[in-house]
Amino acid sequence: MTARMTTQQRLVLAIAVLGSFVAFLDGTVVNVALPAIARELGGGLTTQQWTVDAYLVTLGALILVAGAASDAYGRLLVLRIGLIGFGLASIAVAAAPSIELLVAARALQGVAGAFLVPSSLALITGTMDEPVRSRAIGIWTALTTGAMIVGPLLGGIIVDTASWRWVFLINVLPIGTALALLTRLDLRDERRPGAKIDWIGAALCTAGLGLAVLALIELPATAAGDPATVWLWIALVVGILLFAGFVLRQRTVEPLLPLDLFRSRTFSAGNLATLSIYAALSLNGFVVAVYLQQGAGRSATLAGLASLPTTILVIALSSRIGALSGRYGPRVFMTVGPLVMAVGCLLLLLVGEDFDYWRQVLPGMIVLGLGLAITVSPLTAAILGSSSHERSGIASAVNNAVARVAGLLAIASLAAIAGSALDLAGFHRAAWVTAVLLVVGAVVSAVGVRNPVGSAQAEAEEPPGP
Template sequence: MSGNPGAAASRLERRVLYVAIVASFMVFLDGSVVNLALPAINRELGGGLVVQQWVVDAYLLTLGGLILVAGSLSDQFGRVRVLQWGLGGFTATSVLCGLAWSGESLILARGLQGVAGALLVPGSLALIVSVFKGAAQSLAIGRWSAWTSGAIVAAPLLGGLSVDLLTWRLIFFLNVVPAAAVWPFLRKLRELDLPHSPDSRIDVAGALLAVVGLGGPVYAFISRGSLGWGSPQVWLPLATGVLALTVFLVHEARTPAPMMPLRLFAVRNFAWGNIATTAIYGAVSLGFFVLGLFLQQVAGLGATAAGLAMLPSTLILLLLSSRIGALAGRFGPRWFMTGGPLLCAAGFLLLLGVDVPLDYPDMVLPGLLVFGLGLAITVAPLTAAILGAVAAEEAGIGSAINNAVARIAGLVAISFAGLITGSAVTTPGLHATVAVTAALLIVGALASAVGIRNGPRGEPDGAARGTAG
């Protein structure tokens, strides 16, 4: 460390922000990077829309189901240590995805990749909260939000380039590069880890109930299209999942070491922020999943062209998110979280004019520009409001819960894609999806307007104090 404390602190902050962004970017990128590769995967491995949905949802299922346990691991065993475990596992499972020889093997590898990804997200954001303070924290969260949320929108371009230039398998092999780049920095941050308690316990039962509770309904919704609601292969997993989720909530309320402390939902901004997250991230996942398939399978664009078509939203997000994060730190998140989703909804409603033959400048670009502006206004204030509502020592589990909510929302929304579009994506199916997406975004805006409160000087109500609402 330098003899200059200010320079040392600045260097530490830069390292933490770099590690947090790269680790989370990889996880969020792989949640949607396959979207524009799905047609190519289907051509090579077969399986139709059902396999396409599972290639996305197997990852989101294990990621969303286990990210809460990872938050507990992060707080108990050290955020940097758990990040190292996750980075090694994510690299190995990414290679396994790239070597998949069938639809089933790819789905299995994606599930394992989600397990490793769950270890990366909570600790990365918790590191930012523990190292950055005051206005610098809002700015850092804004930058983290811009890059990680941008991954969701930018991923199709990377997927498209991989498909058109070489092979869809490249999108998984490429994860080795950022993993190798961030590993040396992780080793230098081990000093930030506190010794873990030998009495700490992990909520294994809660994790198993969460995975079964999420997996059952998702399997039912995806299988319904080919089997029908009357099939035991549909209603039995659905009933099992609902029962498991019910038992999960009872278990979390009674166990002494819950992976999802329900008391956090007594904090107003935390509870309402997660309701808004459910609607907003479910909408974004559903909308871009179907739009990516439409641009290729109906409009006839190549994978790279389709990725470029969705790039404007990402550029706006990257340019504005950190600035919006700083503004939200001054004025509070409430109206940013209200106006942003409304703009996103307006952007998607503009896509109701999309038809074939496709006229991109008139039919698609205006909607994506409005959506990108809305998303930039939304993401950093949303993250800051939720993390600002919990005590600093619970930042890991607070981040884990919010990220789990976001991934689970995407998981469930995509599982409904077949119910909305039919067995194959069509122009009417896209229009129906656009309407549902806009409706979900409006719900997110209303939840923010009703539930989110600003504290003194614009801070989120209950920031770092955990006051109940």
């Protein structure tokens, strides 16, 4: 019998979806707008990388702070702050008169976005129990992942019919709706007394990621013998050291990243799989959206349409897959899904000089969508199910931080993978790298993820008693 949600639980789900929707949408809708932004404000591949990564640097670094804040000061309060901040930052991006100000506003968007995702998902995990929770996570996954993938289509239509600036203004409507629904929620905000936030750790994490990304983006674009090369290598080393210092600091009393969470084998393996899978997704989304415009000469709308089959499959299947994962356990889905996605990415090798979307791109996007639908909901449920309700906020924040950092590093490494320009050879190299990353995610899931006690698969695998 299908689990039913109460009216308040449905309201929680709607708020959680809207709160996460804008953050996920903005992370992908920008991809098809990149060529238009470059034409109006100037810059090449490096500028396009910074437009994406400025958002991901602050989002990935501060999402841990937001997760700790949602547990310490209340998920509803943190969510309200994130919604208001994201709306204001979106308006600033849309109004930016130069690429420098646009990148700065994108960084502010990332700060606000960090407060949205962990507090949104923590509302679900903190107010629902199984089997309702798995079904809700499945619905949340379908709609928010759909936002990640439908973003290029929506962005393409807006870029072609209006202006790239409107791409960032579409956030206002879901943000306003979420704030209105919050006033109808009859839920007491839970706070953990005596909690503190490690701002020094946050600074180490942000600076470390920022310097490392600076080096990864700028080094491939810097000529050999240029004095700036030395400084970029120094930035890379310092960034790595600062991030290592952040990890070491997490042994403090109130860490942003509680290392004891990783004592759970499923939590550790799930986050390692997340690193590979979301790096692949980010790289694929960026490369397909940009190459179809700059390499294949298609419009922004047609570039966005490339992801439509994937969107339909994710929305149609994720809720059902979430329910099956709750019954049989997530491991088999997290193993099979990335392998199917890898096949989809390899099918993109069919793309040639004589471009044909129907023969060369559509098959790969269909297979990719099927694999993504199989993967994302069980992955989210596995991560959150490996921690207690009381730590759901920080567990969600850690997993989302890993996913954003994965995308951040993948985009920052694009020039090293594809070269200084995204031509056909670079597109093919990116497809190979994406497929390898997905296979790694599948292997990690198969080896490391354990099904929860009580799932049908876990019971079937348990040896018989004496």
